[in-house]
Amino acid sequence: MRARVEGERRLRLDASWSFVIDEAGEWTEPSAIPAAARWRAARVPGTLAQALIEDGARFDDLPPLDSIDVWYKTSFANSAPAELRLHGLASLADVYLDGRLALRSDNMFHAHAIEIEAPGAHDLHIRFRSVEREIATKSGRARWRPRMITPAGLRHIRTTALGRLPGFAPPTPPVGPWRAVELIEHGALRLLDVDMRPAVRERRASLRVTLTLAGGADAEPRLLCGDAEARFEPVSDNRIIAELALPDAKLWTPHTHGEPHLYAVAAQIGDRRIDLGRTGFRDIRVDRGEDGGGFALRVNDIPLFCRGACWTTADAVSLAGGREDCAPLLRAMRDAGMNMVRVPGVTLYESDDFYALCDELGLMVWQDFAFANFDYPIQDAAFHASVEREAAEFLKRTQISPSLVVLCGGSEVYQQASMLGLAEAKWRSPLFDETLPDLVRAQRADAIYVENSPSGGPLPFHADEGVSHYYGVGAYRRGLDDARRANVRFASECLGFANMAEDDSLRRDFGDAPLASPLFAARVARDTGATQTFGDVTEHYMRLLYGCDPATLRESDPQLYLDSARAAVAETMEAAIGEWRRGGSTTHGAIVWFFKDLWPGAGWGVVDAHGEPKSAYHALKRAFRPLALILTDESVNGLFVHLRNDSPQRVEGEITLTCFRDGHVPVMRASRNVSVEPHSVATLRDTEFWGGFFDTALAYNFGPPSHDLTVARFVSAAGGAEIEAFHFPLGRSAAKSQLGLKAKIEEDDDGFILALTTEIAAQSVAIDDESFVPQENWLHLSPGATRRVRLVARSADARPKGKARALNGEAVRYG
Numbered sequence: 001m002r003a004r005v006e007g008e009r010r011l012r013l014d015a016s017w018s019f020v021i022d023e024a025g026e027w028t029e030p031s032a033i034p035a036a037a038r039w040r041a042a043r044v045p046g047t048l049a050q051a052l053i054e055d056g057a058r059f060d061d062l063p064p065l066d067s068i069d070v071w072y073k074t075s076f077a078n079s080a081p082a083e084l085r086l087h088g089l090a091s092l093a094d095v096y097l098d099g100r101l102a103l104r105s106d107n108m109f110h111a112h113a114i115e116i117e118a119p120g121a122h123d124l125h126i127r128f129r130s131v132e133r134e135i136a137t138k139s140g141r142a143r144w145r146p147r148m149i150t151p152a153g154l155r156h157i158r159t160t161a162l163g164r165l166p167g168f169a170p171p172t173p174p175v176g177p178w179r180a181v182e183l184i185e186h187g188a189l190r191l192l193d194v195d196m197r198p199a200v201r202e203r204r205a206s207l208r209v210t211l212t213l214a215g216g217a218d219a220e221p222r223l224l225c226g227d228a229e230a231r232f233e234p235v236s237d238n239r240i241i242a243e244l245a246l247p248d249a250k251l252w253t254p255h256t257h258g259e260p261h262l263y264a265v266a267a268q269i270g271d272r273r274i275d276l277g278r279t280g281f282r283d284i285r286v287d288r289g290e291d292g293g294g295f296a297l298r299v300n301d302i303p304l305f306c307r308g309a310c311w312t313t314a315d316a317v318s319l320a321g322g323r324e325d326c327a328p329l330l331r332a333m334r335d336a337g338m339n340m341v342r343v344p345g346v347t348l349y350e351s352d353d354f355y356a357l358c359d360e361l362g363l364m365v366w367q368d369f370a371f372a373n374f375d376y377p378i379q380d381a382a383f384h385a386s387v388e389r390e391a392a393e394f395l396k397r398t399q400i401s402p403s404l405v406v407l408c409g410g411s412e413v414y415q416q417a418s419m420l421g422l423a424e425a426k427w428r429s430p431l432f433d434e435t436l437p438d439l440v441r442a443q444r445a446d447a448i449y450v451e452n453s454p455s456g457g458p459l460p461f462h463a464d465e466g467v468s469h470y471y472g473v474g475a476y477r478r479g480l481d482d483a484r485r486a487n488v489r490f491a492s493e494c495l496g497f498a499n500m501a502e503d504d505s506l507r508r509d510f511g512d513a514p515l516a517s518p519l520f521a522a523r524v525a526r527d528t529g530a531t532q533t534f535g536d537v538t539e540h541y542m543r544l545l546y547g548c549d550p551a552t553l554r555e556s557d558p559q560l561y562l563d564s565a566r567a568a569v570a571e572t573m574e575a576a577i578g579e580w581r582r583g584g585s586t587t588h589g590a591i592v593w594f595f596k597d598l599w600p601g602a603g604w605g606v607v608d609a610h611g612e613p614k615s616a617y618h619a620l621k622r623a624f625r626p627l628a629l630i631l632t633d634e635s636v637n638g639l640f641v642h643l644r645n646d647s648p649q650r651v652e653g654e655i656t657l658t659c660f661r662d663g664h665v666p667v668m669r670a671s672r673n674v675s676v677e678p679h680s681v682a683t684l685r686d687t688e689f690w691g692g693f694f695d696t697a698l699a700y701n702f703g704p705p706s707h708d709l710t711v712a713r714f715v716s717a718a719g720g721a722e723i724e725a726f727h728f729p730l731g732r733s734a735a736k737s738q739l740g741l742k743a744k745i746e747e748d749d750d751g752f753i754l755a756l757t758t759e760i761a762a763q764s765v766a767i768d769d770e771s772f773v774p775q776e777n778w779l780h781l782s783p784g785a786t787r788r789v790r791l792v793a794r795s796a797d798a799r800p801k802g803k804a805r806a807l808n809g810e811a812v813r814y815g
Contacts, residue, residue: 002352002397003194004275007187012180013076013124017042019051019176022069025133030096030125033071042072043318045180047090048128049163049172050318059599065163065173066131066151072177077121080185084114084124088179090319091159092129098122106134107158108174109349109370109390116183128175131157140380143426144417146373147529149346155374158386161346162316162598167526169598170316178319179351189272190214192238196265196400198279199446203300205249205281210241211267211274219270225279226263251300252280252402254339255362256626256646257679258302262359265400280359280402286448289586293465295456295490296588297405297448299364302679305581305646306364306589307624308338309606310493313347316598321351328611329596330357336617337624340364342492342591344453345372345411349394358403365403366492366591368453369394369436371410375417378431391436395443407440408450408492414460415452415469453492467589469493473576475527477540483576490589495576497541497569498525498534499616500562501600501608503768508610509600515558523601535602541568546734564734567764567807570619570778571732577623578630578725582642583683592620615766615778622779627651629714629725639686639696639727641712645676652676653716657689659696659707663739663761664783667707668694674714698729705730709761711782726780732763739809741765741781745800752791752800754814756781762806769802769815771795781806 004010018039027033042051048070052062086095090108094101102114116122135153145152149161163173193212198205209223211232221232223242226249232240250261260280267274287296287303297304314325333341341358343350345368358365369391377383398404409432417427432451440449456466463470464487472482474496488494500506506514514520525534539550542564553561573592580587597605606616622628626646634640645651652675659668670689676682686696698705710727740759745752754767754774762781767774772791781787791800805811 003191003277005187005189005191006273006275007189009080009185009187011076011183011185013074013183014044014180015074017044017072017074019048019070019072021063022071023063025069025130027069027071027127029101030071030073030099030123039073042176044072044074044177045088045320046176046318047172047178048175049170051176053317059170059172062171064132065171065175067133069130070128070175072126072128073124075121075123076183077119078116078183078185079119081119082116082183082185084116085182085184086112086114086177086179087181088177089126089128090174090176090178091131091157092134094127094129096125096127099125107386107390108160108178109158109394110386111179111393126177131159131173140377142375144375144420144422146416148527149373150528155376156383158370158390160348160370161372162313162319162348165346165528167528168603172317174319186214187272189269189274191274194276196276196279198281198400198402200251200281200283200300203251203283205246205251207244207246207265207279208241209244209265209267209276210235210239212239214238217269221267221269224264224266224268232267246281249281252282252359253300253302253362254304254364255334256337256339257299257304258648260359260362260402262402277400278356278359279400282402284405284446284448289489293456293489294586294588295467297364299405304339304588306340306490306591307577307620308333308340308342308363309592309620310342310344310594311347311350312594312596312598312605313350314596319348321354323353323357326351326354326357329607330354330361330363332607332611332613332617333595334361334363336621337626338363338620340366340589340591341595342366342368342453344368344493344594345370345408345413352397355398355401355403359401363403364405365401366406366408367404368408368411371413371431373412373416375427376413376429376431378429378435384435387431388435388439391439392443395439399443404444404447406448406450407436407444409436409452411453412469413452415454418459419461463488463491465489467492469593471496473572475534475537477537479544480572480575483579488580488587488590490587491580492589492591493593494590495573496525496534496537496593496604497572497616498538498565498602499569499604499606499614500538500565500602501597501614502612503562504770505600505608505610505612506562513558515554515561520601523599523603525601525603534604538565538569538602541572544568545571545732547731548734560734563764563766563805563807566615566766566778567732567734570615570764573616574619574623577620578632581623581628581644581681582630582632582640583644583681592616613773613777615764618777618779621776625723627721627723629655629712629723631710631712631725631727633697633727633729635697636699637685638699639710641684641686641725642681643674643676643714644681646679648678650675650677651716651721652718653714653721655684656713656715657686658711658713658782659694660709660711660761660783661707663709664759668696696729697727711761713782724780724782726782733808734763735808737809739806741804741806741810741812743804743812743814745814746788750790751793754789754791754800754804756787756789756804757785758806758809759783760809762809764807765804766807767802767804769800771798772800772802
C-alpha cells in the first residue's frame with residue numbers, strides 16, 4: 001500500500017538511465033569507471049537482461065548475468081527537501097549519490113529510502129555486484145542440495161529463483177533496478193507510517209487506522225471509509241489512531257461465490273487529504289474436517305472450492321508488474337472461473353498493482369514467501385534480520401488487501417528434504433515454524449498461515465492430508481482414476497504437462513515445422529536431472545486416451561500429433577478437476593502449475609508466453625465454471641450426474657441425459673428437473689433418469705455395447721445457462737471420419753458468433769482464426785445441437801475468417 005498525501009510531489013525516475021558492464025568486477029566506485037566505458041540506454045524499472053535484449057541480444061547471446069557486475073546511472077534535480085525511494089534492487093547493490101556511498105542492499109525484496117536535504121542537481125549511480133562472487137565468500141554446509149535451482153549457493157542470497165531454473169525458464173536472472181525509483185518532495189503534511197487493520201467479527205466490519213505524522217496533525221483529523229467516518233485520537237506527539245465500525249458494509253467475497261466489495265479509505269486533516277487506498281472486509285477460516293487432516297477454506301462462512309493457477313510474473317525478463325502488465329492475465333484468470341492465484345516461492349512478491357487488481361477482480365491470493373527448495377541459513381544473524389525485514393515490508397504494503405488470504409512459508413522446502421530421505425528433525429526450520437508465523441500473527445492475523453507448500457501429512461508430499469503438490473495425474477503418469485484414489489485434500493500445485501501452444505504461436509516462435517526445430521525440443525518443460533521431460537508425460541496421456549503411437553504420429557502427421565497432445569492435456573485436466581468438484585469429493589482446492597509460460601515453448605503454462613490461451617486454458621474454463629455439470633463413471637453403480645452451484649442464488653432447471661450409438665443415434669433419453677441450493681452440489685444417479693436398469697457406464701458387458709457416447713445437458717429455468725458434459729464409455733477417439741461438421745458466422749450487436757453444428761459427435765473441436773480469439777475452444781459437439789461460440793476481435797474492423805477442425809473428423813472453413 002502506497003498512501004498518497006495531498007500536496008506532495010512525486011516524480012518517477014524512469015528516464016535517462018544507462019548501464020555499463022564490468023565483467024571483472026574491478027570498478028569499486030563511480031570514479032573508477034573508465035572514461036571510455038560503453039554506456040548504453042536502459043529501461044527503469046527493468047533488468048539487465050531486458051536492456052541487453054532490447055539492444056539486440058538473444059537469449060543464447062546473454063552473458064552469465066550472475067557472474068558480472070553492472071553499473072546503472074542517471075541524474076535528477078529536486079526543488080525542495082526530498083526522499084529518494086528505491087523500491088527494489090536486484091540482487092546485490094551499492095547506491096552512490098553524488099559520488100558517495102549512500103546505502104548497500106543485499107536483498108532484492110527490500111525497499112530503501114535516502115533523505116536529500118538540500119535542493120539541487122544530483123548524480124545517481126548504482127553498482128549491482130556479481131551474485132556468484134558473493135556466493136564464493138559464503139561458508140557452511142547445507143543439510144541438502146536441490147537440483148532444480150542453480151547455483152546451490154543461492155540459498156545465502158535473498159533473490160528470486162526466476163532466471164535460475166534451467167528446466168523451464170530463460171537464463172535471465174534479474175540484475176538491476178527491477179522496481180521503481182522515485183523522488184518524493186513532501187508538502188506541509190508528511191506521512192511517516194500507516195498501520196491499517198480491517199476486520200470482520202460476527203459478520204460486522206470494522207477498521208482501525210494508525211497514522212504517524214512528521215510534526216503531528218495541525219487540524220482535527222478524520223478517518224473516512226465509504227459513507228462512514230470517525231475522529232482520530234492522539235496516541236503520542238506524532239501518532240493518531242481511529243477505529244471505525246461499519247455494520248452495513250458488504251463483505252468482500254471471491255467473484256465465483258459473490259461480489260468483491262471494496263471501500264475507499266482516506267484521512268482528512270484540515271484541508272489536506274491522505275488517500276489510503278481501497279480495502280475490503282472478509283472473514284477467512286480453515287475447516288480441517290472431522291479427521292483433522294483436511295484443508296477447506298471458508299470465506300464469510302461460505303465453503304469454497306479454490307481453483308486457479310500458479311503465477312509466474314507477467315514478464316520473466318523484465319519482471320514488469322504494472323497494472324497494464326498484470327491486468328490482461330488476471331482478467332483471463334477470472335474469465336476462466338478461477339478464484340485463486342498462487343504466487344509460488346520460486347518467484348517473488350508481486351507489485352502493489354497486482355494485489356489491487358486481485359482485490360478488484362475477486363481473485364484470492366495464496367502468497368508464498370520467496371523461499372523455495374533450499375536449506376536456508378536462518379541461524380546466521382544477518383540473514384535472519386534480512387528475511388524478517390523482507391517479510392515485514394511485504395506484509396505492511398499488502399496490509400489492507402482482502403484478496404490476500406493465505407500466507408505460506410515457501411515452496412517445496414520440506415518436500416525437497418523429505419524426498420531425499422531426511423528425518424523430520426533434519427528438515428524443519430525455525431524460519432517456517434517460528435519467524436514467519438510470528439510476523440503473520442503480528443501484521444496479518446486475518447490471513448491463514450501454512451508452513452510450506454506442500455505440508456501437513458505424514459510426509460509433506462502425501463496428498464491425503466493437508467496441502468499437497470499432486471502430480472499423480474501428470475508427472476507420475478498415473479491413470480485418471482488416481483485423481484480420486486489419492487484422496488487429495490487441497491492441491492496447492494497440480495497437473496503439470498507440456499502444453500502445446502496453438503499453431504499461430506508455434507509458427508511465430510519456431511517456424512513452419514515446429515516439431516523439427518531443435519529450439520522447440522530444448523524448450524520442452526522438464527525438471528533438472530529428471531530422466532523424462534514433460535513432453536513424455538503428455539505423450540503418455542496421448543497413448544492412454546487415444547491409443548496412438550506418438551513417435552510414429554510425430555513423423556507421419558505432425559498436425560495430428562500436436563492436436564492429439566492438446567486434446568489429451570485438455571481432457572485429462574477436465575477429468576481430474578471434475579473428480580475433485582463432484583459431489584462427495586474430499587478435495588477443496590486445485591491450483592494448476594502454472595498460468596503463463598516463461599518463454600516460448602511447450603511449457604507448463606495454460607497460456608503461452610504471448611498470453612494466448614492453450615487447450616488447457618479452455619479445459620479449465622469449463623471445469624472451473626461456478627455452475628458446473630460433471631459426469632462421473634461410478635463403475636457398476638452407474639453414471640452419476642453432478643450439478644455444482646457456487647453462486648449465492650438457488651439454481652433451477654432441467655437436465656437431459658442422452659445415450660448415442662455411433663455418435664449420433666439416440667438409444668436412451670430422459671430428463672429430470674433439478675434445483676441446487678447456493679454453494680452446494682446436487683447429484684443424480686442415471687437410474688433416476690431411466691426409472692430402471694440401463695448399463696449407462698457399460699460396466700456389466702451384457703452383450704455388445706449399446707452406445708458409445710452419453711451427453712448430459714442442463715438448461716436453466718431462468719434462461720441463459722445451457723451447459724453440457726460428455727462421457728465416452730468406450731473411450732475417446734482420434735480416428736478420422738466424416739462427421740457433417742459445419743461452421744457459420746452470425747453477427748449481433750456485440751460482434752461475431754461462430755455457430756457450430758455436427759451430424760455425428762465431434763470431439764475436441766479447435767477453432768483457428770488469425771483475427772479473432774474464440775471464447776470457447778477444444779470443445780466437444782453433441783449431434784444435432786448448435787453450439788454458438790463468441791469470437792473476440794484482436795483488432796478493429798476485422799472480420800472472422802478461419803477454420804474449425806475436429807480431432808475425430810474433418811476441418812471446415814468459414815468466412
